[in-house]
Amino acid sequence: MARKLLLTHIDVPGIHTFEVYRQKGGYRAVEKALKTMSPDDVVEEVKKSGLRGRGGAGFPTGMKWSFLAKPEGVPRYLVCNGDESEPGTFKDRFLMTHIPHALLEGMIVSSYALGAKTSYIYVRGEMMPQIRILEKAIEEAKVAGFLGKNILGTGYDLEIYVQPGGGAYICGEETALLESLEGKRGNPRIKPPFPAIAGLYGCPTVVNNVESIAATVPIINDGGEEYAKIGIERSTGTKLISAGGNLVRPGVYEIELGLPVEEFIYSDEYCGGIANGKRLKAVVAGGSSVPILPTNLILKTINGNNRLMTYESLADGGFQTGTSMGSGGFIAFDEDQCIVRNTWNFTRFYHHESCGQCSPCREGTGWMEKVLHKIEMGHGDLSDIELLWDIQRRIEGNTICPLGDAAAWPVAAAIRHFRDEFEWHINHPQDALTHNFGLAHYADPLTPIVS
Amino acid sequence: MAEEVKLKVTIDGISVEVAPGTTILNAARQIGGDIVPPAMCYYSKLEGSGGKCRTCLVKVSKGSEKDPRPMPKLVASCRTTVMDGMEVENITSPDVVDARKAVVEMLLINHPLDCPVCDQAGECKLQDLGFEHGSAQTRYEFERRTFERIDIGDKIQLHMNRCILCYRCVFVADQITDKRTHGIIGRGDHAEISTYIQNVVENDFSGNVIDVCPVGALTDKTFRFKNRVWFTKPVDAHRDCPTCSGKVTLWYKGKDAIRVTARKDEFGEVEEFICNTCRFDKKETSDWKLEEPTPISDQSVISSNHYTHFNPPAVIENNPVLQEQNLEQLARTEKLK
Numbered sequence: 001m002a003r004k005l006l007l008t009h010i011d012v013p014g015i016h017t018f019e020v021y022r023q024k025g026g027y028r029a030v031e032k033a034l035k036t037m038s039p040d041d042v043v044e045e046v047k048k049s050g051l052r053g054r055g056g057a058g059f060p061t062g063m064k065w066s067f068l069a070k071p072e073g074v075p076r077y078l079v080c081n082g083d084e085s086e087p088g089t090f091k092d093r094f095l096m097t098h099i100p101h102a103l104l105e106g107m108i109v110s111s112y113a114l115g116a117k118t119s120y121i122y123v124r125g126e127m128m129p130q131i132r133i134l135e136k137a138i139e140e141a142k143v144a145g146f147l148g149k150n151i152l153g154t155g156y157d158l159e160i161y162v163q164p165g166g167g168a169y170i171c172g173e174e175t176a177l178l179e180s181l182e183g184k185r186g187n188p189r190i191k192p193p194f195p196a197i198a199g200l201y202g203c204p205t206v207v208n209n210v211e212s213i214a215a216t217v218p219i220i221n222d223g224g225e226e227y228a229k230i231g232i233e234r235s236t237g238t239k240l241i242s243a244g245g246n247l248v249r250p251g252v253y254e255i256e257l258g259l260p261v262e263e264f265i266y267s268d269e270y271c272g273g274i275a276n277g278k279r280l281k282a283v284v285a286g287g288s289s290v291p292i293l294p295t296n297l298i299l300k301t302i303n304g305n306n307r308l309m310t311y312e313s314l315a316d317g318g319f320q321t322g323t324s325m326g327s328g329g330f331i332a333f334d335e336d337q338c339i340v341r342n343t344w345n346f347t348r349f350y351h352h353e354s355c356g357q358c359s360p361c362r363e364g365t366g367w368m369e370k371v372l373h374k375i376e377m378g379h380g381d382l383s384d385i386e387l388l389w390d391i392q393r394r395i396e397g398n399t400i401c402p403l404g405d406a407a408a409w410p411v412a413a414a415i416r417h418f419r420d421e422f423e424w425h426i427n428h429p430q431d432a433l434t435h436n437f438g439l440a441h442y443a444d445p446l447t448p449i450v451s
Numbered sequence: 452m453a454e455e456v457k458l459k460v461t462i463d464g465i466s467v468e469v470a471p472g473t474t475i476l477n478a479a480r481q482i483g484g485d486i487v488p489p490a491m492c493y494y495s496k497l498e499g500s501g502g503k504c505r506t507c508l509v510k511v512s513k514g515s516e517k518d519p520r521p522m523p524k525l526v527a528s529c530r531t532t533v534m535d536g537m538e539v540e541n542i543t544s545p546d547v548v549d550a551r552k553a554v555v556e557m558l559l560i561n562h563p564l565d566c567p568v569c570d571q572a573g574e575c576k577l578q579d580l581g582f583e584h585g586s587a588q589t590r591y592e593f594e595r596r597t598f599e600r601i602d603i604g605d606k607i608q609l610h611m612n613r614c615i616l617c618y619r620c621v622f623v624a625d626q627i628t629d630k631r632t633h634g635i636i637g638r639g640d641h642a643e644i645s646t647y648i649q650n651v652v653e654n655d656f657s658g659n660v661i662d663v664c665p666v667g668a669l670t671d672k673t674f675r676f677k678n679r680v681w682f683t684k685p686v687d688a689h690r691d692c693p694t695c696s697g698k699v700t701l702w703y704k705g706k707d708a709i710r711v712t713a714r715k716d717e718f719g720e721v722e723e724f725i726c727n728t729c730r731f732d733k734k735e736t737s738d739w740k741l742e743e744p745t746p747i748s749d750q751s752v753i754s755s756n757h758y759t760h761f762n763p764p765a766v767i768e769n770n771p772v773l774q775e776q777n778l779e780q781l782a783r784t785e786k787l788k
Contacts, residue, residue, distance in 0.1 A: 357616075
């Protein structure tokens, strides 16, 4: 049985309430940090843990905290990014729904480490149940003396507010989130300056993902070095994975980083294999923005080693043969799924969610969607594949924020690994229209085309 | 007095020393010439502008003397400040030229090439950019978005078909007018410039949104379709204005001033924003003290018909009849000044 840190008590009835959470050892990290550690000690423990941001970029959390500017007389802010909008990713929502106090405890510890006296949890506007749950949890923590003035008599004051977002995917990008939090249109800011220097209201700000903040609790409880022993190499600790698609048991799993992908998909402890006895065709390993990989590449690296659930192993081979841990949204596709249709679906999302500030993303995402739709509807031409490739190439890296890359990568990977399926769609328009995209057009669906 | 610190930056092999905080674009502008990146959304007089259109992307092949590593991606030159020893590639980088070509293609997806009827023809930055970096054919085959023209106030017309969402007019509304009445609604390629529902843009400085628009989306209703810009003759003039500096350019057609705009620098940016009274209500020569013909680059289409010296094109150099006619044309032009 794998070790769990965040979801240890997930099955305990009432764990979402302060009382039960406290009975199960909750808020020990707050007591320990505030009463026995200096803010710098907390930062040091997080650095020792090797914790990497769980939102998608995987940047070391402790290092991010150490970049925070600390000018005299200027407030500092911690902002929790609970916007979670990546298709296929739902682990933060799970955490906020079922163990809200784990997030609050992490918020208090992290705010203390950063010297923040006001912190915000920014939650996507559509997640009203989660917003209410968090607000209730804040009230409970306040009554118990873990929030507000002079927490536990230590002299440390902290207020936490829950802020519903505007319901835009782009507001999950940290600078767009800050704009939205300030009451403005959620457009990404151009960096530099980075939020650590000029963030919320122009003050030094750290923006962390829900899971990253919650992970500080076991780090403080057990020590950074203990945490670093879990996982492997530079991927330490545990990670929440939201598994979806054609799996026997989709859901949110806490895994130790370093778990083989094959074990995650097929073992009974996790996803239990592919539903309805089908074969696995492809996997999107970290939310819709990361490159899709065909079965052989998601199970093995190009060198024939087992692909592991770690930041490094998933990225092995770069864009040619690798993917990314991303936000932990693991989507499995069985042999009957249409890659063209799926790519169109993802692209439709990015087109809809592009903020429209910069030209390549604003116009390019829409263009890609239209070309993909045309192919999917059986009106494509072989030259459309080259066109698609060229459009994504011209979006990637040329935009203000990573949404452009997020839109470009799925298209690039789909063409790179499933070009024959695009060609089949174009050459068999009637079959495509009737969704007869089974195995018939494949010589071997498990053999990808990798140039 | 401490010696002023200067940073050395090299753009396309040409070095220049600039003050700290200078952007790559402005450093290039100090050098001038072909190495100046184009800019559709950056506007030096508007705080926070730039970084959006991506036409000014450049390659930083050397970060600085201290950290010579190249930057991993192309960067927006209008928002990236120089470091000492930085080396930048603009027109010498195939990547940059390719990216710029891509941006032009994207911009032209929803911008019609209706230059023959567009009021901005001759003053359109996208037209210049398309000429320099565009392709002869578009690969876009789908329906373009279209809008009805909207009068936003009695003097300004918005034609969203041509808008490239550079945000310049939004910054003008934010920064130099006394109340915010228009902005951007919608997102992605559904975004559009709009006034608050059924509202109008009416304040003393609202006319400046016309001057900052790089394309023909926002036009002056008192001038629309009265003439093509290259048939007019711009003259700098001023008046004592209680609201603004009163420094303008009058655009003459014969004896009549048919348009008044703010004066613009060599990059097409307003030197000083002007009020609506100067722009829309003062079109008599008697309202103004004339200064001199507005300097216009001989590369600009506006310079046609504005001979300042005898410089016959090669084709008529050996033709005495045409030379004579050219001299007559020059004389007539000089007389009109």
